[in-house]
Amino acid sequence: MSWLVTGGAGYIGSHVVREFGSAGIDAVVFDDLSSGIESFVPEGVPFVRGSILDRGLVADTIARHGVTGVVHVAGYKYAGVSVQRPLHTYDQNVTGTQRLLEAMADTGVDRVVFSSSAAVYGTPPTELVTEDTPKAPASPYGESKLIGEWLLRDQAVATGLRHTSLRYFNVVGSGAPDLYDASPHNLFPLVFDALAAGRTPRINGDDYATPDGTCVRDYVHVADLAVSHVAAARRLDAGESVEPAYNLGSGGGVSVREIMDAMREGTGIDFTPEIAPRRAGDPDRIVADGTLAARDLDWTMRHTLLEMVTSAWAAAPRS
Known part of the structure; x- marks a missing residue:
C-alpha cells in the first residue's frame, strides 16, 4: 500500500508526506517544483519531478511505485493572482486534476483525497460556514477548486471512484523546523518579512463589527491539517464511508489584531x-464549522494561535 502525494514538496503537501511516514504508510512525492522545495521531501521517500498535466508520467509513477491512492495537493493556489491569470489557473487546477484522474483510471487506482479550499464559498451569507453553505467562488482559483470537486463527483458516478474533498481557509504554522511557508502572498510570511526588514505590519481596517474592530478569520495549523488528510486516506483504504467534502475549520476564528498580538509575542x-x-x-x-471532520477525520485544533506563530517563526528562513 502506497499513497501518491501530488504537490508533496510544497508547504502543505510536505507535511502530509511526513504524517504518512508517522502513520507507517509509504508515500511517493510527485511535484514539478514550481513552488515546492525538493529538500522538503524526506530522505528515503521516492520523488518524481513532473507536472500533473503529464498523464503518462503520472500513470508511470503510479504503476512503478504500486500506488493505491492519491492525495491531490498540487495546484496553483494564489486566489488574488488567479484573477490576472485565469487560464493558467484553470490549466493547472482543472485540466491538471482531469489528467490525474485519467492516469488513475488508466492504472486502476480508485481512491483520492482532494485538497480543496474554502474559497469555493466566496463571501458566504452566514458567518459560520458549513459544508452545505451555498458555493459562490469569487475568483478563478475558487472556481477551479469547485470544478475539481465536480470532477471527482462525476468520476465517482462513472467509475466508482472513492473520494473526499477537504476545504480550509488559512493554513499557518510549521510541524518541523525545516518546513516553512514560502508563499509570497500569505499573511504569516508577509508579516515575518516586514518585521525582518524593519517595516511595520498593517491592519486593513479596524472598524468592523467584531469585538476588537478587525476582521475575524479561520487559521489552522498545517500539522493538524496533515493529520486529517491521512485520516481521510486511511478511511478510504479501509472502505469506510466518507462525506463528499469536509471543512477543516476552527469554528471560532481569530481577529487580525489577535494575530498581530501573537506575532509580537511569538517573534x-x-x-x-x-x-x-x-x-x-x-x-x-x-x-468554518469543523464538526463533520471532527467526527470522521480526527480533526481538532491542537495548536494555539501563539504556537502557530512560534512554530512558523522558528522555521522561517532568515536572509
Missing part, C-alpha cells in the same frame, strides 16, 4: 501595527 519583536483603510469586500467574520 519577540515589539511593534504597533499601522491601521490602513478597509479592503473592498472584506466581510466582518468568516469561520
Whole structure:
C-alpha cells in the first residue's frame, strides 16, 4: 500500500508526506517544483519531478511505485493572482486534476483525497460556514477548486471512484523546523518579512463589527491539517464511508489584531501595527464549522494561535 502525494514538496503537501511516514504508510512525492522545495521531501521517500498535466508520467509513477491512492495537493493556489491569470489557473487546477484522474483510471487506482479550499464559498451569507453553505467562488482559483470537486463527483458516478474533498481557509504554522511557508502572498510570511526588514505590519481596517474592530478569520495549523488528510486516506483504504467534502475549520476564528498580538509575542519583536483603510469586500467574520471532520477525520485544533506563530517563526528562513 502506497499513497501518491501530488504537490508533496510544497508547504502543505510536505507535511502530509511526513504524517504518512508517522502513520507507517509509504508515500511517493510527485511535484514539478514550481513552488515546492525538493529538500522538503524526506530522505528515503521516492520523488518524481513532473507536472500533473503529464498523464503518462503520472500513470508511470503510479504503476512503478504500486500506488493505491492519491492525495491531490498540487495546484496553483494564489486566489488574488488567479484573477490576472485565469487560464493558467484553470490549466493547472482543472485540466491538471482531469489528467490525474485519467492516469488513475488508466492504472486502476480508485481512491483520492482532494485538497480543496474554502474559497469555493466566496463571501458566504452566514458567518459560520458549513459544508452545505451555498458555493459562490469569487475568483478563478475558487472556481477551479469547485470544478475539481465536480470532477471527482462525476468520476465517482462513472467509475466508482472513492473520494473526499477537504476545504480550509488559512493554513499557518510549521510541524518541523525545516518546513516553512514560502508563499509570497500569505499573511504569516508577509508579516515575518516586514518585521525582518524593519517595516511595520498593517491592519486593513479596524472598524468592523467584531469585538476588537478587525476582521475575524479561520487559521489552522498545517500539522493538524496533515493529520486529517491521512485520516481521510486511511478511511478510504479501509472502505469506510466518507462525506463528499469536509471543512477543516476552527469554528471560532481569530481577529487580525489577535494575530498581530501573537506575532509580537511569538517573534519577540515589539511593534504597533499601522491601521490602513478597509479592503473592498472584506466581510466582518468568516469561520468554518469543523464538526463533520471532527467526527470522521480526527480533526481538532491542537495548536494555539501563539504556537502557530512560534512554530512558523522558528522555521522561517532568515536572509
